[in-house]
Structures are given as C-alpha cells and as structure tokens.
Amino acid sequence: MIPAVLPTYSRAPLAFTRGEGSWLTAEDGTRYLDLGSGIAVNALGHAAPELVAVMQEQSQRLWHVSNLYRIPEQERLAELLTEHTFADTCFFTNSGTEACELAVKMARKYWSAKGDERFRILTFEGAFHGRSSAAIAAAGSEKMIGGFGPVLPGFTVLPFGDHEALKAAMAEPDVGAVLVEPIQGEGGIRPLPDVCLKGLREACDATGALLIFDEVQCGMGRTGRLFAHEWAGITPDIMMVAKGIGGGFPLGAVLATEAAAAGMGVGTHGSTYGGNPLGCAIGAKVVEIVSQPDFLAEVNRKAGLFRQGLEALVAAHPDLFEDVRGQGLILGLKMRRPPADLVAAARDEQLLTVAAADQTLRLLPALNIPDADIAEALARLERAASRLKTQ
Incomplete structure (x- = not known):
C-alpha cells in the first residue's frame, strides 16, 4: 500500500524535533551534529535567533497579499541584492527549480524580443538545476530524464571541462545562452576554475550569448564571497539564487541585468507565493548578515x-x-x-x-558554525572513517 507521503525519497530512519545552531535533536533525544544544513539551506544554522525575531515580528503583521500589490519587504530585499551584486533587477520565487524556469524563459525572451530565435542553451554534464521539465532537460542525464519524456528541446549538454566541445557549440547560430554552476553541488563539489569562468564570459561576450550562473547551492556566502563567481572577477547576465537566501524559509530569486531582463514585461511571468512579505523579510535579514x-x-x-x-x-x-x-x-x-x-x-x-x-561526500555546514563544532565534526569523521575500515 502506498504511504500517505509519496515515496520518492530514500529517507534515513530519523526524525528531528528541534534544531539549534549546528545541532539537531532526534525524537529519542539524541543530538546530531549537522554538516548538511538542509542541503546548504540553513546558512545561519537552525533556529537562528536573528531570523526567528524577524519571522515573529513579520508574522504578526502580514504574511501574504499576492503580487497584485506593491510589497515593501520585497522591494527592500531587491534593493539589497542589487546593491551587493551585478544585478539591476530581481524576481522572487519559492525555490531554485522555479528560479531555473524563469532563467530559461528570460534568456529565450531576450532573444525573441530582438526578433532572433536563439533559443538553444548550453549546459554541462554533471549539472543539477532542479527537477522541473526545463531543469531536467538542462541536466540531461538519464537519471534525471529517464521515464519523463519527451524531453523539453533546446538544450545541448556538453562534457564537463571539454573546451573544444564548448568552442564548437558556441559557434552554432541558435545558441542564446550558457547555463552553468560555478561549483557543481549535486555533481560532486566540482568547481569550475576561475580561468574557465572567465573564458565563458569572454565566449558569451564574443557571440552575444547570455551567461547564466546557477548559484542556488554555492551562493549566499558559502564560498567566502557573497557569490562564488566573484572569485573569478566576472559577472553573469542572469543568476539563479535559492537555498541559503531564506535561511530555512522557502525562498528563491532570479537576478539579472537590465539588458538581460528587457524582454520580461507585464504578464510574461508570475508567482502566487513568490516574494511574499514573510519570506522577503527573512531573506533581507539573511542578506544583511551574510553580505558583511x-x-x-x-x-x-x-x-x-x-x-x-x-x-x-x-x-x-x-x-x-x-x-x-x-x-x-x-x-x-x-x-x-x-x-x-x-x-x-x-x-x-x-x-x-x-x-x-x-x-x-558533501559537507555543507552552517556558515557560522563554531570552531568547537568544526573540531567535533572532524573527530566524528575520523571515527566514522575508522569504522568503515573495519567493515
């Protein structure tokens, strides 16, 4: 008999009742040191006091009104993001997957508005951009697309690190954008070297293609810069953000230059929940802290x-x-x-x-993990490694 929760996850036999900082407490009272942070989501740890205070204050005033009206909290978060990044404008979503959908739409609308159908988007093997139809087509792996055909067309998946394949693909006349994670997360924590990120920027500049960065997992301070691409000294035209931006509250965003967003006029995209006052108030506090x-x-x-x-x-x-x-x-x-x-x-x-x-093995601790917890984590990893050697 199928369970009430659709069985799409292989879950560990654990359930947690409380979180504080880098620690989670299970139903039986056992405390676990968390180096996953909800897969890079709890950037400031569990139940971060600063975020709890904002949530309590905002939840007593206003949760949701829809995007039929101005939302000051949304405007505040957009101003913070544009102040601290390359972007001129932002659209708020509830997840990284939704951010991917808009990034793809924005890139294609950019060319359509110019009267040029450069719809093809180049991506790379090992990538993960979410689980929507566009996102799995962008990843292209059999694991992601198997059984979900027909696959959405318009994506070419290139071998990771194959410069000749990239050069040949960029020469195709229908290529309108390149979508890449500066550091592949699900793909195995594989950083794209700075020289390659610079090369992608140069290639896009030469052909006019838009450069889209997926910083859903590697962004929001996780690399020691607000966004990972900053280490390479270059900027994208469009960027996907989620996970850490909400500190545990479901929140995502697409950031873009004015030029890249030029095709996105009234009615071209929307979201019922995206950019609600509660989420954006929390997101603004996260950005205020992490950008320091x-x-x-x-x-x-x-x-x-x-x-x-x-x-x-x-x-x-x-x-x-x-x-x-x-x-x-x-x-x-x-x-x-x-x-x-x-x-x-x-x-x-x-x-x-x-x-x-x-x-x-991914290690994604809270960005403010105490030194003592790092030492404890290393000691437990050592014991776990020793345990494996005896098996």
Whole structure:
C-alpha cells in the first residue's frame, strides 16, 4: 500500500524535533551534529535567533497579499541584492527549480524580443538545476530524464571541462545562452576554475550569448564571497539564487541585468507565493548578515580550519579518500568507495552528511558554525572513517 507521503525519497530512519545552531535533536533525544544544513539551506544554522525575531515580528503583521500589490519587504530585499551584486533587477520565487524556469524563459525572451530565435542553451554534464521539465532537460542525464519524456528541446549538454566541445557549440547560430554552476553541488563539489569562468564570459561576450550562473547551492556566502563567481572577477547576465537566501524559509530569486531582463514585461511571468512579505523579510535579514565583510572573512577562516582537518583525514586514510574538493564551506571528500557508506558510518557517530555524485561526500555546514563544532565534526569523521575500515 502506498504511504500517505509519496515515496520518492530514500529517507534515513530519523526524525528531528528541534534544531539549534549546528545541532539537531532526534525524537529519542539524541543530538546530531549537522554538516548538511538542509542541503546548504540553513546558512545561519537552525533556529537562528536573528531570523526567528524577524519571522515573529513579520508574522504578526502580514504574511501574504499576492503580487497584485506593491510589497515593501520585497522591494527592500531587491534593493539589497542589487546593491551587493551585478544585478539591476530581481524576481522572487519559492525555490531554485522555479528560479531555473524563469532563467530559461528570460534568456529565450531576450532573444525573441530582438526578433532572433536563439533559443538553444548550453549546459554541462554533471549539472543539477532542479527537477522541473526545463531543469531536467538542462541536466540531461538519464537519471534525471529517464521515464519523463519527451524531453523539453533546446538544450545541448556538453562534457564537463571539454573546451573544444564548448568552442564548437558556441559557434552554432541558435545558441542564446550558457547555463552553468560555478561549483557543481549535486555533481560532486566540482568547481569550475576561475580561468574557465572567465573564458565563458569572454565566449558569451564574443557571440552575444547570455551567461547564466546557477548559484542556488554555492551562493549566499558559502564560498567566502557573497557569490562564488566573484572569485573569478566576472559577472553573469542572469543568476539563479535559492537555498541559503531564506535561511530555512522557502525562498528563491532570479537576478539579472537590465539588458538581460528587457524582454520580461507585464504578464510574461508570475508567482502566487513568490516574494511574499514573510519570506522577503527573512531573506533581507539573511542578506544583511551574510553580505558583511567581517562575516565573509569568518567564513573563509572557518573554511581554512575545516579544510586543514579534512586534508589530514585524507592523508590518514588514503585507502578511503582521494582528495578534498570545493571552496569555502561547500566542501567535498572524493572517495574510493560509495559515499553512502560514509554517510551511514557518520550517522552512527551522530554526524549528518550528504552524498553527491562522482563518489563524493558533501559537507555543507552552517556558515557560522563554531570552531568547537568544526573540531567535533572532524573527530566524528575520523571515527566514522575508522569504522568503515573495519567493515
């Protein structure tokens, strides 16, 4: 008999009743150190006092009115994002998947408004952009699209890191945009080197194609800059944001330059819940905190501390690990065996981690994780690794 909740997830046998900072408490009272953060969502940890205060205050005033009216909280968040990024304008969604849908629509509308049907969007193997029809077509993997055909046309998936394939594809006359994650999250914490990001910007500039960055997982301070692409010193034309921007509240956004958004006039897109006062009030507080230079400097310091410990773990267990991947606090352990084995072993040590593709274990702690919790996490990872070696 099918359960009341559609069985699309392979869930761990755990349920949590309370969260505080980097810790979760299970139904039986056991405390778990959380290095997943709801898959990079709880950027400021569980039940962050600053966000709780904003939610309580806003929830007593106004939750939802729809986009038929001005929403001052939405305008405030848009002003913060445009102040701190390349963007001139923002549209608010409820998720990264919805942000992907709009990014695709915006890029195609840009060319349609010019009277030029450059509809094709180039993407890369290993990518994950969500689970809508457009997002799975953009990823292109059999795991994502199997059984969901016919697949939405207009996407060409290129091999990761194949510069010649990219050069050839960019020469096609119907290519209107390139969509890429600066750091692939689900794909195994695979960063795109700065030189490649710069090369993509140059290639798009040469052909007029729009450059779309998916920073749903690697954005919002996770790399030690507000957005990952800032390390390369370049900017996109359109960017997808979600996960950490709401600090646990469902919130996403598409950021764009005025030129890239030129085709999106009244009636071209909409959302019932997107940009509601409650979500945007919380999002504004997250941006205010995460965009502070001192906060980002701390992310980088903590990342150095964490990475040093992970490098030592890899050196101590060369039979289990190949290397450490990622930047800031979006880190991965490339493994020599399925990462699910270490996820289970770590869970036995009351440590929560996340598996990814390419035999990689993801580590996505809260950006404000205390040093003591980093040390504790490393100790538990060491015990989990030792446990695996005896199995």
